[in-house]
Amino acid sequence: MKNKxxxxxxxxxxxxxSLALDLCKKYGGEIVSADSRQICKGIDIG
Structure with missing residues (x-):
């Protein structure tokens, strides 16, 4: 199965x-957030 x-x-x-959180709850997923100031993916950087 390919990930989407x-x-x-x-x-x-x-x-x-809010939409991203709702979709993750419904379909079981992971949020990767990227904007002009930061890129984060479930990592401990502190």
Whole structure:
């Protein structure tokens, strides 16, 4: 089975994070967040 990657983009405060969380809960997934200032993927950087 191939993994699927979904990209959610939109303007500030449009509900992107809420949508991503809902999709992860429903389908069991992982969120990778990337913006112009940071890139994070479930790692402990502290």
């Amino acid at each position: 990657v979904y990209i959610i983009c939109g303007p500030t405060s449009s509900g992107k994070t």
